[in-house]
Amino acid sequence: MGKLANRKRKTLKSSPFEELENFMLQWFNEVRSTNIPINGPVLKEKPIEIASKLGIQGFFASNSWIDRFKQWRTGSENSGCWSQ
Numbered sequence: 001m002g003k004l005a006n007r008k009r010k011t012l013k014s015s016p017f018e019e020l021e022n023f024m025l026q027w028f029n030e031v032r033s034t035n036i037p038i039n040g041p042v043l044k045e046k047p048i049e050i051a052s053k054l055g056i057q058g059f060f061a062s063n064s065w066i067d068r069f070k071q072w073r074t075g076s077e078n079s080g081c082w083s084q
Contacts, residue, residue, distance in 0.1 A: 023054070043070075045061075047065075
């Protein structure tokens, strides 16, 4: 049974943009502490701005990246802090 459980376990993959995501989370927490809602266009522009400052090449803030950021880094996509 132990071998079967090991096969079913999923491995956690680290993001190639982990540093960017950490900066985004810090920015997100700072903005949210002022009760300012964050909308889609801002959430697309800010990571591109941060990636540029960090010298990260090839980053694109796709809708799927934004959705994963919302879910993984902030806890929930439907937490009420996201403006439409």
